[in-house]
Amino acid sequence: MRVSRPVRVLALVPVLALACASERRSFDPEPVTGEFTCGKENDCDDDGYAAPEDCNDQDKLINPGAYDFPGDNVDNDCDGTIDNPTTACETIPSENPGSPTDFARAADICAQPHYDPLIKAAWGQVKGYGPGQRLWTSETKKEQVGIVTSFGENTPRRGKTMMGLATGPWNARDPRSGVPLDGTEFHIDDACKEIPLDANDCRALSYGSAGGGVSVQDWAELRLWLKVPTNAGSGVIDFSFFSTEFNQFWNASLNDAFFILVSSQKRSGQNVATDTNGLGVTVNSGFFQLCPKAPGPPGLAQDKAAGLQQCVGVDGDSSLGIFGSIRGTGYDGAAVSSDYTVQAVNGNKYVYGGGTGWLSAKFPTVPGEELMVRVIVLDTFDGLKDSAVIVDGFRWEPDDGSGASRPVR
Ligand SMILES: [Ca+2]
Numbered sequence: 001m002r003v004s005r006p007v008r009v010l011a012l013v014p015v016l017a018l019a020c021a022s023e024r025r026s027f028d029p030e031p032v033t034g035e036f037t038c039g040k041e042n043d044c045d046d047d048g049y050a051a052p053e054d055c056n057d058q059d060k061l062i063n064p065g066a067y068d069f070p071g072d073n074v075d076n077d078c079d080g081t082i083d084n085p086t087t088a089c090e091t092i093p094s095e096n097p098g099s100p101t102d103f104a105r106a107a108d109i110c111a112q113p114h115y116d117p118l119i120k121a122a123w124g125q126v127k128g129y130g131p132g133q134r135l136w137t138s139e140t141k142k143e144q145v146g147i148v149t150s151f152g153e154n155t156p157r158r159g160k161t162m163m164g165l166a167t168g169p170w171n172a173r174d175p176r177s178g179v180p181l182d183g184t185e186f187h188i189d190d191a192c193k194e195i196p197l198d199a200n201d202c203r204a205l206s207y208g209s210a211g212g213g214v215s216v217q218d219w220a221e222l223r224l225w226l227k228v229p230t231n232a233g234s235g236v237i238d239f240s241f242f243s244t245e246f247n248q249f250w251n252a253s254l255n256d257a258f259f260i261l262v263s264s265q266k267r268s269g270q271n272v273a274t275d276t277n278g279l280g281v282t283v284n285s286g287f288f289q290l291c292p293k294a295p296g297p298p299g300l301a302q303d304k305a306a307g308l309q310q311c312v313g314v315d316g317d318s319s320l321g322i323f324g325s326i327r328g329t330g331y332d333g334a335a336v337s338s339d340y341t342v343q344a345v346n347g348n349k350y351v352y353g354g355g356t357g358w359l360s361a362k363f364p365t366v367p368g369e370e371l372m373v374r375v376i377v378l379d380t381f382d383g384l385k386d387s388a389v390i391v392d393g394f395r396w397e398p399d400d401g402s403g404a405s406r407p408v409r
């Protein structure tokens with residue numbers, strides 16, 4: 001899927017270009033055709049803005065449509081102050097849980113002095129056919145989402161609030177016991193086709209196989225339409241994923257997942273929240289590390305003990321750059337067990353839940369383009385055993401960075 005092509009920002013005020021024309025030969029190789037031909041519409045650096053709105057008309061990465069990257073000692077956005085991006089902009093919702101726009105602001109997608117990158121925000125849904133060609137729809141429900149100042153021991157990356165999405169009631173005390181919000185009959189035959197997910201992203205749901213045949217439900221999605229600043233090479237957002245499928249369903253198929261699907265000039269709906277193998281975030285992804293260290297609690301099911309080898313403990317490990325905690329989130333087993341981590345199922349003991357810690361997802365952008373970002377957490381196979389994610393700290397960066405998500409720094 002592709003969003004509309006970028007719209008070029010027109011110069012706001014025509015300005016005589018004599019000064020530009022006298023300077024242009026040093027930086028613009030195009031031939032001069034007259035005294036008013038310094039760039040287009042008297043826009044010397046061809047960035048869509050003319051002086052004086054453009055405070056540096058010889059640098060197309062500096063103008064009122066740019067993002068003021070911190071730390072470069074440049075007033076990139078021409079508001080008269082160096083290095084002052086607006087990095088927090090939480091709003092007070094008029095009613096709970098808040099509008100999609102309130103959620104975008106909680107995650108720090110902020111209006112800048114001269115423009116707002118947020119075009120629109122909406123709740124998402126998944127729709128698809130099940131057995132007998134019955135059409136099913138799973139919509140994001142109000143009870144699945146929340147704007148919070150903390151989640152257990154986790155606090156916002158920026159500002160005072162962050163957004164949360166869950167495949168059951170948001171902030172449930174015992175998310176492993178959640179009931180399917182879409183009902184027990186819900187079934188989409190081929191969710192990968194309906195979302196849509198490309199084959200590689202679908203592998204995260206089906207534990208390695210690229211085929212369809214995965215049903216998803218209890219869908220929670222914030223959908224964002226953004227206009228990229230004129231100087232941004234990438235967008236970045238931080239997230240921390242939690243799941244009660246750990247560790248009973250570790251090393252197994254049918255995994256709840258977190259995706260950030262980006263549609264832009266450089267991507268057509270692929271996931272940008274990935275592990276080092278390029279797979280979406282699940283209990284099987286390489287970053288699922290907030291969990292009890294091996295060997296784990298006594299009596300742990302033998303075949304699942306190996307799943308603790310990558311765990312660094314329920315509170316993360318800052319020396320390893322793994323920040324965050326499952327303590328107090330509901331994903332620590334506190335509701336069911338005095339040792340916080342163990343639940344018995346059919347006589348076998350499993351660690352109750354776990355998480356990834358804070359990760360950064362980064363995706364390349366084309367300056368000035370419009371793109372769509374889908375932030376999704378979902379249940380697979382059935383609506384039992386819930387998962388959740390907290391998302392915060394959206395920002396723009398100058399370089400064209402991409403690749404796997406990585407621990408925050
Ligand atoms: Ca400029």
Ligand SMILES: [Ca+2]
Nearest residue numbers: 068075079081
């Ligand atoms: Ca500035």
Ligand SMILES: [Ca+2]
Nearest residue numbers: 068069074083
């Ligand atoms: Ca700057």
Ligand SMILES: [Ca+2]
Nearest residue numbers: 106158159161
């Ligand atoms: Ca925030």
